[in-house]
Amino acid sequence: MTATRNALRRYPVLVALCVAALFMVVPFLIVAVNAVKSPAEYSRSGPLSVPDGLYLDGLKDFWERVDYGRKLVNSVLISGAVAVLATGLSILNAYAIGIGRIKGRTWVLAFFVLATMLPQEALVYPVYYLSKEAGLYDTRLSVIIVFTVIQAAFGTYLLSSVLGRFPREIIEAARIDGATKWQVLWRIVVPVSRPTLGVLLVFFFVWTWNEFLLPLVMLISNDNQTVSVALGVLQGQRLMDATMTNAAALLGVLPALVFFLVFQRTLTRGIAVGAVK
Numbered sequence: 001m002t003a004t005r006n007a008l009r010r011y012p013v014l015v016a017l018c019v020a021a022l023f024m025v026v027p028f029l030i031v032a033v034n035a036v037k038s039p040a041e042y043s044r045s046g047p048l049s050v051p052d053g054l055y056l057d058g059l060k061d062f063w064e065r066v067d068y069g070r071k072l073v074n075s076v077l078i079s080g081a082v083a084v085l086a087t088g089l090s091i092l093n094a095y096a097i098g099i100g101r102i103k104g105r106t107w108v109l110a111f112f113v114l115a116t117m118l119p120q121e122a123l124v125y126p127v128y129y130l131s132k133e134a135g136l137y138d139t140r141l142s143v144i145i146v147f148t149v150i151q152a153a154f155g156t157y158l159l160s161s162v163l164g165r166f167p168r169e170i171i172e173a174a175r176i177d178g179a180t181k182w183q184v185l186w187r188i189v190v191p192v193s194r195p196t197l198g199v200l201l202v203f204f205f206v207w208t209w210n211e212f213l214l215p216l217v218m219l220i221s222n223d224n225q226t227v228s229v230a231l232g233v234l235q236g237q238r239l240m241d242a243t244m245t246n247a248a249a250l251l252g253v254l255p256a257l258v259f260f261l262v263f264q265r266t267l268t269r270g271i272a273v274g275a276v277k
Contacts, residue, residue: 034246058243066230075226083204085148090155098163115153151204209256
């Protein structure tokens with residue numbers, strides 16, 4: 001009877017998850033289907049019809065119009081660099097706060113929480129002015145630096161709470177064996193925290209990929225723009241038909257989706273390990 005009751009309790013959760021999955025997958029499928037329709041077929045049959053064949057001119061025209069290859073390289077370079085640098089900076093900060101127990105730890109954590117809550121609109125002018133003064137305006141490096149700091153603020157807050165519960169006995173044993181602080185960090189703390197670091201890496205990449213406001217302000221030249229900025233600027237400057245609009249949406253989200261699927265196991269493992277802890 002107990003097993004039957006547990007099974008009955010799981011069915012509503014399973015149904016809710018299936019419904020949520022449909023709400024997330026169906027819009028993507030509609031965009032993908034309409035991206036391979038011709039404008040005439042879209043006008044004749046509407047957005048919910050099945051295409052008669054593959055019409056790839058919309059994808060090709062959009063690719064050439066925005067120089068999508070260059071934008072893709074810029075987005076991958078910026079998002080990848082931010083993910084790696086922000087994760088590394090987060091673990092260094094969290095090691096000092098969570099394990100090193102620096103003075104004023106509560107105030108430092110409060111500062112990082114405030115940094116995560118600060119809206120990006122408030123950063124536009126200061127970041128613009130500083131990048132101008134430093135000679136970094138309209139460079140990918142400026143965006144990498146800004147988003148590394150922004151993402152590391154959240155990563156530091158999260159990892160500090162995790163490392164604050166790190167077993168002190170392991171660290172003391174390593175120090176008795178003659179391990180330095182750097183050896184404790186790289187040989188003990190980082191390997192144990194690898195699942196959490198993997199989760200942060202995936203999140204930082206996807207979050208940075210979807211950023212629009214600061215890259216729009218900081219990257220004004222066509223050669224340095226990201227995919228999200230190129231989509232927004234093109235929509236505002238030139239009229240596109242429904243097929244090309246869907247093609248633009250598909251090409252904009254597809255790389256981030258592929259990255260997420262590739263690192264899905266890392267993300268799942270990190271979340272499962274965090275739940276067990």
